[in-house]
């Protein structure tokens with residue numbers, strides 16, 4: 601059985617307990633991170649730890665443990681569950697308190713939960729060789745998407761809409777421009793230029809995005825950070841998404857229109873390769 605971490609203890613998943621008064625449960629008053637594991641090692645842990653700190657700060661939430669201890673917990677959980685390739689999910693909530701919209705004045709002990717998912721072959725080329733189909737849906741999330749909160753109901757609805765339409769995922773559109781995918785950042789490629797929406801409160805500041813854009817610049821690729829429309833994407837040479845669980849994943853169809861002849865493009869393939877190479881080399 602899977603071993604999970606709850607507030608200082610490593611316990612079998614069926615013995616893990618969180619209060620019914622936990623504000624994560626009552627108010628979605630919590631944040632999370634997802635870190636991938638390749639070859640038993642964590643990919644870009646420092647980036648995820650830094651974003652976690654920022655998310656907590658934006659919500660005036662206490663840091664449950666320091667970065668060093670957080671790394672130790674991640675590693676211990678990977679070891680205890682024998683994870684070769686997979687994901688570590690970290691959830692922090694403000695903790696339990698009698699139900700009240702206001703943050704508890706006396707403060708609370710944050711709830712810290714981590715669990716793993718084993719995903720053998722997470723970085724296998726097979727999925728990337730096929731590419732994803734996406735549909736566009738209106739972005740109906742709240743306005744602070746830069747904070748990685750656990751309010752994932754709309755992304756969940758978006759994945760269901762995609763499934764119902766026979767697609768793999770959805771890209772969200774606001775004021776005529778693509779914000780991001782339901783659980784990833786969105787990109788198009790036109791000629792030799794990579795286009796992706798600029799950072800702001802409208803999108804999550806992807807850790808994979810930061811690494812991929814840095815690697816693209818180092819490889820002398822041109823990058824434009826600006827909004828783009830679904831129509832522009834449908835006329836692009838390539839499209840792709842990035843996230844900690846998909847790395848760099850080509851998109852080959854948008855609202856039924858094939859992109860780049862319906863086959864993954866060279867820019868996405870190259871970025872995936874250099875991202876995975878560097879990430880494995882720097883993994884902890």
Ligand code: PDD
Nearest residue numbers: 634782783784785804806807808843844
């Ligand atoms: N999702 N945008 C959204 C809305 C996301 O949920 C994610 C990550 C990203 C990519 O961020 P990163 O590169 O740091 O993973 C962008 C994670 C993987 C999830 O919820 O499963």
